[in-house]
Amino acid sequence: MMTEAAALDRITRAGPFRGFPGLLGVELRVWFPWRVLFLIVAGLSVFALIYVPWRGFEVNQLGPLMIWFLTFWIMMLLVSTVALTEGAVLGEIERGTASWLVAMPIARPAVILAKFAAAAMGLAVTVFVPGAAAYPVLADASERGITDFSVQEVFELAEIPIGQWGAYTRLPSWGTYVAMLLSLWALLVFVAALMMFLGSVVRSRTAVFGLGLGAAGIVFASAFIPGLASSATPAGIARAVIDIAQGKEAALMAPVMGTLLASGAALVLAMWSFNRRELT
Amino acid sequence: MNVAVETRGLRKRFRRVEALRGADFEVPEGSVCGFLGPNGAGKSTTMEILMGLIRPSGGWASIFGSDLGSDGLDVRSRIGYLPQDASFFPRARVSDVLRFVARRYLTGTRSAIENRVDDTLELVGLEALADRKVKALSGGERQRLGIGQAVIGGPDLLILDEPSVGLDPEGRRQVLDLLERFRQEMTIFYSSHVLDDVERVADHIVVIDRGVIVEQGPMELYLGGRVTHRVSLDGGDARAAMARIERESWVSSIRPMRTGEWEIESTDRQVAERNLLRVLASADTVRVVSLRPMQRSLEDVYVDLIETADDD
Numbered sequence: 109m110m111t112e113a114a115a116l117d118r119i120t121r122a123g124p125f126r127g128f129p130g131l132l133g134v135e136l137r138v139w140f141p142w143r144v145l146f147l148i149v150a151g152l153s154v155f156a157l158i159y160v161p162w163r164g165f166e167v168n169q170l171g172p173l174m175i176w177f178l179t180f181w182i183m184m185l186l187v188s189t190v191a192l193t194e195g196a197v198l199g200e201i202e203r204g205t206a207s208w209l210v211a212m213p214i215a216r217p218a219v220i221l222a223k224f225a226a227a228a229m230g231l232a233v234t235v236f237v238p239g240a241a242a243y244p245v246l247a248d249a250s251e252r253g254i255t256d257f258s259v260q261e262v263f264e265l266a267e268i269p270i271g272q273w274g275a276y277t278r279l280p281s282w283g284t285y286v287a288m289l290l291s292l293w294a295l296l297v298f299v300a301a302l303m304m305f306l307g308s309v310v311r312s313r314t315a316v317f318g319l320g321l322g323a324a325g326i327v328f329a330s331a332f333i334p335g336l337a338s339s340a341t342p343a344g345i346a347r348a349v350i351d352i353a354q355g356k357e358a359a360l361m362a363p364v365m366g367t368l369l370a371s372g373a374a375l376v377l378a379m380w381s382f383n384r385r386e387l388t
Numbered sequence: 389m390n391v392a393v394e395t396r397g398l399r400k401r402f403r404r405v406e407a408l409r410g411a412d413f414e415v416p417e418g419s420v421c422g423f424l425g426p427n428g429a430g431k432s433t434t435m436e437i438l439m440g441l442i443r444p445s446g447g448w449a450s451i452f453g454s455d456l457g458s459d460g461l462d463v464r465s466r467i468g469y470l471p472q473d474a475s476f477f478p479r480a481r482v483s484d485v486l487r488f489v490a491r492r493y494l495t496g497t498r499s500a501i502e503n504r505v506d507d508t509l510e511l512v513g514l515e516a517l518a519d520r521k522v523k524a525l526s527g528g529e530r531q532r533l534g535i536g537q538a539v540i541g542g543p544d545l546l547i548l549d550e551p552s553v554g555l556d557p558e559g560r561r562q563v564l565d566l567l568e569r570f571r572q573e574m575t576i577f578y579s580s581h582v583l584d585d586v587e588r589v590a591d592h593i594v595v596i597d598r599g600v601i602v603e604q605g606p607m608e609l610y611l612g613g614r615v616t617h618r619v620s621l622d623g624g625d626a627r628a629a630m631a632r633i634e635r636e637s638w639v640s641s642i643r644p645m646r647t648g649e650w651e652i653e654s655t656d657r658q659v660a661e662r663n664l665l666r667v668l669a670s671a672d673t674v675r676v677v678s679l680r681p682m683q684r685s686l687e688d689v690y691v692d693l694i695e696t697a698d699d700d
Contacts, residue, residue, distance in 0.1 A: 115500035118542070119493060122461045130491055134477065204475035211439045212492045212541075213465040386442040 119213065127214030131222035139230030147188055147230075151238030154181045159245060170250045170279060174353040177242065182292065182349065186328060189231065189299045190320040196223045197307030197382065198316055207387040217379040220304055224375055227300040232293050239289040243282070250279035278355035288352045291360050294367045295345045299324055301374035308381040340366030390417040392545050392575040393438065397447030400433050400599075407433040409599035410447065415577050415592065417452075420567065422586035422607075423579040424690055425596035431579040432472055434596070435549050439469050451545060465493060468538035468574075472549040474530065478523040482514055482533055485522060486540050493541025504540060512536040512566065528559035535566055539574075546570060548578035552585055564589055587611070587686040595693050602697040610689045615657035616682040617664060619650045624673030626650070633667055651682075 119126075158177045197220065200206040210216050280288065302323055306316045330336040330343030337347035344363025351358035393415035400408040408430045415421045425431050436442045438449055440460050449456055454463045476485045486505045494501065509515040512532040517525065525533060531551060538546055551567075552560045560582065567576055567589045580586050586593065587607075594604040603610075621629060630650055634642050638659045643651050654660035661681070668676050 116494040116496035116504060116542075118465055119495050120462070120465065126461055127492055130488060134488065203478075204471065204473050205477065207436075207439075207441050207471060208475055211441060211464065211467075211469040211471070212489065213461050214492055215461060388436060388442055 122215075124215050125218045125221060127209075127212070128218040128222055131209070131214065131218055132225055135222045135226030136229065139226050140233075143192060144230045144233050147185070147234035148237045150184060150188065151181055151234060152241060154184055155238060155242050155245070159249075162249070170246065171354065173249050174246060174355075175350075178349060178353045181238070182295075182346065183328065185231075185235065185292070185296055186299060186324040187321065188234075189227075189296050190303060190317065190324055193223075193227055193300050193303035194307070194317040194320055195313055196227070197304055197378070198310065198313050199307075201307075201385070201387060202313070210387060216383045220308065220375070220379045220382050224301060224304050224378075228297050231296045231300065235289050235293045235296065239285075239292075243285055247279055280352050280355070284352060287360050288349055288358075291345045291364050292349055294364045294371070295327070295342050295349075298342050298367045298371040298374070299327070301371040301378065304378040305374045305381070308378045308385060339363070342367045342370065391415065391453075392417040392419075393421075393449070393451055393577055394453075395434070395438075395447065395449040398434065398437065398444050398449055399446035400430070400437060400442065401445045407599055408437075408444070408447075411596065411599065411601050413594045413596075413601045413604050415575065415594070417575050419592040420571050420576045420590045421578070421592040421594060422590035423577060423594050423596070424583070424586060425579075426694065427581075428598075429596045430599045431596060432549055435469075435471075435547055435577075435579065438547060439467070440464065465541075466544040468541060468543035468546045470531075470534040470538045470546075470548045470551055472553065474534040476522050476530075476533065476537070478521070480522055481519050482522060482525070483509065483518040485533065486536055489537040490540045493543075508536045508540045511539070511569075513562065527554050528556065528562075531555060531559065532562065532566075535563065539570060542573075544574055546574050546576045546578070548576070550579055550581065552580055552582050560585060583685070583687045583690055593686075595690065597694050597697045600697070603693045607686075611684060611686060615654055615660055616684055617652045617654070617660065618645070618678075618680045618682055619652060619664075619668065620648065620677040620679075621650065621668075622675045622677045624671070624675070626674055629668060629671035629674045632671055633664070636663065636667060638663070649678075657681075 155177050158173060158180065162173050197206070200209075206219065209219055299320065303316065303320050306319050310316050310319065327342045328346055330341070331346035331350060333343070336343040338344060340362040342363070345360070345367055348358035348360050348363055391414045393413075395414075396412050398408050398411040399406070407428075411430065411434060423431050423434070433442070437444050438451060438456070440456050440463075451463045452466060456463060477488075480488070483505055486508055487501065490501050490504050490508075494504065506515070509518050512535055514529065514532055514536065517529060522530070522533070531554075535548070535551060538548065551563050555563065564585055567578070570576060571589070591607050592605070593607055593610065595602050630642050630652075633639055633652060638654050638656050639652060640655050641653045645651055652660075652664065654664070665676065665679060668674070668679075
C-alpha cells in the first residue's frame with residue numbers, strides 16, 4: 109500500500125523525552141503568532157492606557173508612570189499566564205488528545221516539557237517586546253520629570269529621600285531594565301510551571317484556574333510582606349521589580365535563582381504526576 | 389502459534405467498580421480478532437491497559453512478548469491505535485495530523501514522509517480533504533482519519549476501539565473494506581457491537597462479560613464447525629427418538645422448541661448431515677416431517693455465551 113516503504117524506517121530510540129521536538133512544534137503553534145501577538149498588544153495597551161493620561165494631565169514624573177505601568181502589566185501578565193495555561197494539560201486530557209498522544213511512541217514527560225517550553229518561549233516574547241518598546245518612552249519621561257518640574261530639587265530641599273514614594277524616580281539603566289524584564293519572565297515561567305503541575309494532578313479545570321489565580325495573587329501580594337519580599341522566592345522577584353520601578357537598588361540574583369529552581373521542581377513534579385496519571 | 393497480545397489475570401478497579409476481574413486471553417499473531425461484549429463489559433478498559441493509558445490493578449499484559457511497563461515505548465512503536473472517542477488536534481489540517489503521527493513512528497526523508505501521508509490519505513479516501521481542518525470533518529471522515537493515523541506508522545498490531553460506532557452503513561462498509569486490506573499486513577484487534585461486521589472480517593473472537601473472558605477462539609469453532617438442525621417429528625415417542633440421537637458422539641445438545649420442533653446442535657456439520665436422518669429413520673415409531681439445517685450466526689453464538697455467563 110505504501111509507495112516509499114523502503115525509504116522509511118521505524119524509529120527505535122527510546123528515552124524519557126522521545127517525541128519532544130515534534131510536540132514542541134505543535135505547542136509553539138499554539139502560542140505563535142496569535143497568543144503572543146495578543147499579549148504584546150495587551151501589554152502595549154496597558155502602557156498606552158497609563159501613558160496617555162500621564163501626558164494629558166502633565167504629571168511629567170517618571171515615578172507614577174513606571175509604578176502604574178509595571179503594576180498593571182505584571183497583573184495582566186500573571187492573569188494571562190494563568191488563563192492561557194490552565195487548560196494546557198487538563199484540557200487535553202478532557203478532550204482525549206492526551207491519550208491519543210501518549211498511545212503513540214511518545215514519552216509522557218515530553219508532553220509536559222513541550223508545553224512548558226512553548227509557554228516559556230511565548231512568555232519571553234510577550235515580556236521583552238512591550239518591555240523594550242516602553243523603555244525609550246520611559247527614558248523620555250525621565251527627562252521630562254527632571255526638567256519640567258525640578259522635582260529632584262524640591263525633594264532635596266524637603267530632605268525627603270529620593271524615590272521614596274515614586275514621586276521622583278531614576279530611570280534604571282538599560283542593563284538593569286533588561287535584568288528586571290528577565291526577572292519578570294522568570295516569575296511568569298514559575299507560574300506556567302505551577303499550572304503544568306496543577307493540570308497534572310487536579311481533575312477540574314475550574315479548580316486549576318482558581319488555584320493558579322490564587323497562587324499568582326499570593327505571589328504578588330507577598331511582595332509587600334517584609335519577610336517574603338526579601339526572600340529568594342517568586343515574591344522576592346515581584347518586590348525587586350517594584351523596587352526598580354521606584355528607582356531603588358534591588359538584588360535580583362537570589363530571587364531569580366530561587367524562582368527558577370522552584371519552576372524546575374514544579375516541572376519535575378508535573379512530569380512525574382502526568383507519568384502516573386491514568387488517561388481514560 | 390505466535391501470540392500478539394496476551395493477558396493473564398488482568399484486573400482493574402475504578403474505586404467501587406471492578407471493570408476487569410481476571411481477564412485471560414490471547415490474540416494470535418496475524419489474526420483479525422473481534423473483541424465482543426456488552427456495554428460496560430471491560431472492552432475499552434482492556435484496550436486502554438494494553439495501550440498503557442491506565443495501569444492494571446492486578447495481573448499482566450504483554451504485546452509481542454514485551455512487558456508494557458518496562459518496554460512501553462518500544463511496544464507502542466509497533467502498535468497503531470484508534471480510541472473510541474478519538475480526538476486529534478482540532479485546528480490542524482487532515483494532512484498535518486497524518487504527518488505528525490508518521491514522524492512519531494518513522495524516520496526518513498521529507499519526500500518519503502510526504503509520500504506516506506499521500507498514500508494513507510488515498511488509502512482511507514481522504515485525499516480530497518487533505519487540507520480540511522479536523523474540526524470540519526464529519527463523523528465518518530473523522531473515523532477514517534482515525535484509521536489512517538493508526539496505520540500510517542506501519543504497525544504490526546492495530547488496536548481499534550469500536551471503529552464503526554456512529555457510522556452509517558456506507559461508513560461501516562468502508563471501515564470493513566479497510567480492515568480487509570490490512571489483514572495481510574498486521575494483526576488486528578478490534579472491539580465492536582456490530583456482530584455482522586465482526587462475523588464478516590474476524591477470524592478469531594474474544595468475548596468478555598462483566599470483566600471476565602467468557603469465550604475465545606477461532607471463529608470457525610463457533611460458526612464453521614457447529615451446526616443446528618431443526619427436526620419436526622410426527623407420531624410415536626419423539627422423546628425416545630431424541631434420547632437415541634443424544635447418544636451420538638457428534639451431538640452436543642438437544643432441546644425442544646415451543647413449536648413442537650426439536651433443535652439438535654452438533655459439533656460437525658458434515659457428520660451430522662450424513663448421519664442425522666439415518667439415526668432418526670432407524671427409530672421406527674416416529675415419522676420425520678421436516679429436517680432443516682439452521683446456520684448459526686455470530687449473534688446466536690454471542691447471545692448464548694452471554695446468557696450462559698449471566699446464568700453462571
